[in-house]
Amino acid sequence: MNYKNLFVGVDIGGTKISIVFFKRNKIIKKIKLKTNSLFGPKNAEIIIENLLDYKKNIKRIGIATTGIIENGKWSVLNKKIIGNFKNFPLTEHIKKKINKPVFAFGDTEAAALGELKFGAGKKFSDFFYITISTGVGGSMVINKKPFKKIANLVGAFGHMVIKQNGKLCGCGRRGCIEAYASGNAIDKILKKTNKKNISTKNMLINYKDTKWSMKIISEATTYIAEGIVNVNTLTGIRNFIIGGSIGLSHNFFREIIKNTKKITKQNILIIKAGLKNDSEVFGCLAKS
Amino acid sequence: MNYKNLFVGVDIGGTKISIVFFKRNKIIKKIKLKTNSLFGPKNAEIIIENLLDYKKNIKRIGIATTGIIENGKWSVLNKKIIGNFKNFPLTEHIKKKINKPVFAFGDTEAAALGELKFGAGKKFSDFFYITISTGVGGSMVINKKPFKKIANLVGAFGHMVIKQNGKLCGCGRRGCIEAYASGNAIDKILKKTNKKNISTKNMLINYKDTKWSMKIISEATTYIAEGIVNVNTLTGIRNFIIGGSIGLSHNFFREIIKNTKKITKQNILIIKAGLKNDSEVFGCLAKS
Incomplete structure (x- = not known):
C-alpha cells in the first residue's frame, strides 16, 4: 500500500x-x-x-x-x-x-456518531440509533451531539426490560430486549424448533417471508418496537435509525415499522442506517 | 391579605x-x-x-x-x-x-425544576425525578437543566412498558408502570381484594407493614424499581428523587430502594423529594 x-x-x-x-x-x-x-x-x-x-x-x-x-x-x-x-x-x-x-x-x-456526521442522521437534530446484530444496542443524539452517558454503559438500549420476569439475559436481568430480539436470541429460538440447522442470518436470507420465519421475526421485532416506543415516551425523540446486519435485513426492518405503528399513534420515523455496515x-x- | x-x-x-x-x-x-x-x-x-x-x-x-x-x-x-x-x-x-x-x-x-433549584436536586448535576401519586410521572435533569423533551409528553416515565401484554393502561398501551404502581392502580387492586373499603392512602397510613399491604406495596414498587433501572441503563443517570404522596410514604419508599438493589449492581442513589408535596x-x- x-x-x-x-x-x-x-x-x-x-x-x-x-x-x-x-x-x-x-x-x-x-x-x-x-x-x-x-x-x-x-x-x-x-x-x-x-x-x-x-x-x-x-x-x-x-x-x-x-x-x-x-x-x-x-x-x-x-x-x-x-x-x-x-x-x-x-x-x-x-x-x-x-x-x-x-x-x-x-x-x-460510534455508529450513532458515524450516522450523524456521514449517514442518515445528517438531517436530524435528534435521533436514536439502534443496532440489531449478535446483540442489540442503541445510542442517543441530542442537539446534533451524541448524548454523553454518565455511566459508561454501551448500547444499553438492548438491556431495557420489556417483559418483567421474562427470559434470562446474559447481562443478568430478565426480560431485556436483547434476550428476545438479538441474533443470539433468535439463533437459540431456531435451535429449539425443528429448524435446528438454520441460523438467523440463514433464515433472513433463504427463508424470508415463510410463515414460520415471519412468526419468529414478528415476535422479535415486537420487542424492538416496544423499546422504540418506550424511548419516545421517555425522551420525546421521534427519529430512529436502524442498523446492524439483522436490523438492516428487509423483512426484519419492515416488521419493526409495522409493530411500532401497532402500539403508538405518535408520529415516529424509522429509517435504515445510511452507511449500512460501516x-x-x-x-x-x-x-x- | x-x-x-x-x-x-x-x-x-x-x-x-x-x-x-x-x-x-x-x-x-x-x-x-x-x-x-x-x-x-x-x-x-x-x-x-x-x-x-x-x-x-x-x-x-x-x-x-x-x-x-x-x-x-x-x-x-x-x-x-x-x-x-x-x-x-x-x-x-x-x-x-x-x-x-x-x-x-x-x-x-415542574417538580423536577423545583427540586433542582430549591430541593434535594441542588447537589446533583444530573438526576431523574419520579412522582408516584394518582398517576406516575418522571422528568430528567441533565447538566443542571431540565431535559427539554422534543414531544411535549409530560411525566411519561409512568408510560414506559415494563410488562409486555400486561394490564391495560389508561393511555392505551399495555403493561405501563402506571397501570401497576399508581394510586389509581393500587386502589383498583384493593377493590378486587377483601379490603374493598380501603384506599391506597388509607392502607399506607393505617395498615403499613401488615403482611397483605406489604405484598401489594412490594408488587407495585417492583415496577418502579424496574423503571429506575431501565432509565439508568438507557441514560446512565444514577441519582433518583422520589416525590408524590405515595412515593413519599415511608414503607413504599423503603421498598423502592430494596427492590432496586435486588435487580441491579449499579450504584444508584434514591432519595426523597426535599420539598415534599410542594x-x-x-x-x-x-x-x-
Whole structure:
C-alpha cells in the first residue's frame, strides 16, 4: 500500500471484526475477519496481526467495540456475546505493538456518531440509533451531539426490560430486549424448533417471508418496537435509525415499522442506517 | 391579605389542587382543594373562584398540571386520571378572568425544576425525578437543566412498558408502570381484594407493614424499581428523587430502594423529594 497517514477504524462486533483504512473521508481498504467470541482480549491479537504489515501507513487507530469501555479498558456487559472478562487494557495493548495513538469507545455510540456526521442522521437534530446484530444496542443524539452517558454503559438500549420476569439475559436481568430480539436470541429460538440447522442470518436470507420465519421475526421485532416506543415516551425523540446486519435485513426492518405503528399513534420515523455496515468505522473517523 | 406582587404557583394533580402564594422565595399562604377528576377544564373554574379575591395581590401565575400541555393548551395523557378532553386553553382562560400573566407546564417537569433549584436536586448535576401519586410521572435533569423533551409528553416515565401484554393502561398501551404502581392502580387492586373499603392512602397510613399491604406495596414498587433501572441503563443517570404522596410514604419508599438493589449492581442513589408535596409549586416559582 502506497498511502501514508491513514486513519484506521476498527469495529469489533459479536461475529465480525472490520478493519477499515481511511484517507481523509474515503475508504482505501477493508479487512473483514471473524471475531473470537469465546475470549474477547484474543481479538486484540487478531487486530495487531492484521495491522503490523501496515504500520508505516498508519497515523492513528480508532476502535469501536461491543461491551463496556472505560478509559481504554474493555469489559463485558453480556457475557454471552464475547466471553467473560473485565478491564482488559485494549488501547494500551494495541498501542504497545503498533506504536501509534489508539482510542476506543462503544460500538453503538460510534455508529450513532458515524450516522450523524456521514449517514442518515445528517438531517436530524435528534435521533436514536439502534443496532440489531449478535446483540442489540442503541445510542442517543441530542442537539446534533451524541448524548454523553454518565455511566459508561454501551448500547444499553438492548438491556431495557420489556417483559418483567421474562427470559434470562446474559447481562443478568430478565426480560431485556436483547434476550428476545438479538441474533443470539433468535439463533437459540431456531435451535429449539425443528429448524435446528438454520441460523438467523440463514433464515433472513433463504427463508424470508415463510410463515414460520415471519412468526419468529414478528415476535422479535415486537420487542424492538416496544423499546422504540418506550424511548419516545421517555425522551420525546421521534427519529430512529436502524442498523446492524439483522436490523438492516428487509423483512426484519419492515416488521419493526409495522409493530411500532401497532402500539403508538405518535408520529415516529424509522429509517435504515445510511452507511449500512460501516456506521461504526465512520464513527471512529468522526471522533478522530 | 396585605402583600402585593405575589407570585402564585398552582399544582393541579389527580386528586388535589394546591394554590400557593409566594413573596420572593417564601410561602405566604396555601390553599388546598379537591380536584374535579371527571372533567379537567372544570378545575380552571375552581382555581379562578379561589383567586378572584386576591386579584390585587397577584403579579403572575404559574401552573403545573397533570396531562399534556402545549402552548398553554391542556390535553389528557391518561383519561382515567382527570377525564377525557383535548386542547383546552387553560392559560388563556385563567388570564381572561384574573387579568394577570399566566404560564403552564407539566407537573413532573415542574417538580423536577423545583427540586433542582430549591430541593434535594441542588447537589446533583444530573438526576431523574419520579412522582408516584394518582398517576406516575418522571422528568430528567441533565447538566443542571431540565431535559427539554422534543414531544411535549409530560411525566411519561409512568408510560414506559415494563410488562409486555400486561394490564391495560389508561393511555392505551399495555403493561405501563402506571397501570401497576399508581394510586389509581393500587386502589383498583384493593377493590378486587377483601379490603374493598380501603384506599391506597388509607392502607399506607393505617395498615403499613401488615403482611397483605406489604405484598401489594412490594408488587407495585417492583415496577418502579424496574423503571429506575431501565432509565439508568438507557441514560446512565444514577441519582433518583422520589416525590408524590405515595412515593413519599415511608414503607413504599423503603421498598423502592430494596427492590432496586435486588435487580441491579449499579450504584444508584434514591432519595426523597426535599420539598415534599410542594416540589411542583416551587418549580412554578423557579420558572417564573
